[in-house]
Amino acid sequence: MSTLDTLADILVRDYGVAREQATSDATLATLKIDSLSLLELMFKIEDRYGVKIAGDTPTDLVTVNDVVRYIDELIARRPKLRAGGATEVPGGK
Amino acid sequence: MKQRRVAVTGMGVVAPLGNSSEELFENLGAGRSGVHRLADSQARGMRSPIGAPVNFDGGAHFPEPRLRMLDRVSQLALVAAGQAIADARLAFAGERRERCGVFVGSALGGAATTEEGYHTLYAGRSDRIQPYSVLNAMTNAPASWIGIDHGLSGPILTYSTACSSSAVALGEAARRIKCGEVDVMLAGGAEAPLVFGVLRAWEAMRTLATEDPQDPSASCRPFSRTRTGLVLGEGAAFAVLEEWDHAVARGAPIHAELSGYGLTSDVTHITRPTAAGQANAMRAALDSAILDPNDVDYINAHGTGTLQNDAVETAAIKAVFGERAYSIPVSSTKSMHGHLLGAAGALEFVIAVMCLKRAAVPPTMHLNSPDPACDLDYVAGKARHGISVRAVMSNSFAFGGTNAVLIAKGIGPH
Secondary structure, eight states: OOHHHHHHHHHHHHHOOOGGGOOTTOBTTTTTOOHHHHHHHHHHHHHHHTOOOOSSOOSOOOBHHHHHHHHHHHHHHSOOBOTTSOBOOTTOO | OOOOOEEEEEEEEEBTTBSSHHHHHHHHHTTOOOOEEOOHHHHTTOSSOEEBOOOOOGGGTSOHHHHTTOOHHHHHHHHHHHHHHHHTTOOGGGSOGGGEEEEEEOSSSSHHHHHHHHHHHHTTSOSOOOTTHHHHHSTTHHHHHHHHHHTOOSOEEEEOOGGGHHHHHHHHHHHHHHTTSOSEEEEEEEEOOOSHHHHHHHHHTTOBOOOOSSOGGGOOOTTBTTOOOBOBBOEEEEEEEEEHHHHHHTTOOOOEEEEEEEEEEOOSOSSOOOHHHHHHHHHHHHHHHTOOGGGOOEEEOOOOOOHHHHHHHHHHHHHHHGGGGGGSOEEOTHHHHOBOGGGHHHHHHHHHHHHHHHTEEOOBOSOOSBOTTOOSOOOBSSOEESOOOOEEEEEEEOTTSEEEEEEEEOOSOO
16 A cells, blocks of 8 residues: 555545545645644554654645655655564664 | 613533433433443542533534544533524624624633543653644633634633633623623533543542442432532533623524622632622622512522532521522532533523523432531422522532622513
């Protein structure tokens, strides 16, 4: 499942966004996702992908695609999983 | 200049024993109790795990995205306020909105949100708190949401004077109308205190009723020698208050006139009430209504069921009404709907107005063992119907010492 699909699912399920509006070029403002909603949405993203947002959520995310790109960057920086599924501790063996 | 008067044109209730003023009044008249055993998640470990919950599911009223921005206290408030507006047949579209406002009483605000946030942090479940926490928990959230939903841009204020909060909200709203500043006010109260931390804090204060081992629903026994304390309840009650001529001009249904409001403070102790302070509030309410003690035909007592309150309130009523005190029906409906704290004054004001409309008064239930210090006519055990009810008084006295008394007059040919 692509990041966009996952994000669209969350927007539809938890934020009352119509499925056909949850497109990559839609702006968060038109979807009525304000700054607090975005913050809350990022909690869901953290849980979903097992990533951790260090510091504050960036304030320059305007479109759904901006959010998708931000999530993909977080995923790319995520510590690699071992075969057992445990998160690899940076600097550990 | 002509004295401006205040009409009660709409009432809305979401409370134990009823999600409308009619349903509530019918259940009270039948002597039913809204006090039950609470779920373990709310009251685990309590010596008396009882309360008066509301049969209310916010999900039935608000879509999910909205619901997350509303603590239960705001959900209850919005629904009760909406009912009151519908009951008043009021469409704000034709109103000067800057002359319409919202006054709400609440003691605790969004208690569940506060508790949830602390639990998340302190129990180490996560280091993240929901971003809406402050907005959901703030005590003025119910008032603000009502204003936003209905586009009312006049004064929006929240009064927090513990158990008299919403009586104060109603009284102050009436004053704003009388002084000419506004024409329409939505005034009432909301409280949602049935969460674990709040219940345990009240238990720690030793003011909660001991659960009746035979019948938990009969645990609150105001004015009885066997009373052991209050039972916490949740809910919201609102009234549309309107300048009299404004209401008449638009052909509004007028339930009653909010004619009297008295406000005094006990300044002796943070919890201990004084008969003098309560009596002065009742006298001030009578004065502002331009009534004398003989005009009042029913008193909805504060009647919490605590040892202190009921004896002191009885003494205060006697100080104001003299011999007449013994012939006025006085009831504590808290024996059935519990103590709604910041919402109690508004709920009981609505009940008192229903008494005017129905020419009936609800009973004090579970008063099976009279206390010599409480020797008035408390309408024990059985409602009275078909009696003359010209004016009613509703008493609200609070921790912190704020005494608020409201008087409503019927509109019938008295």
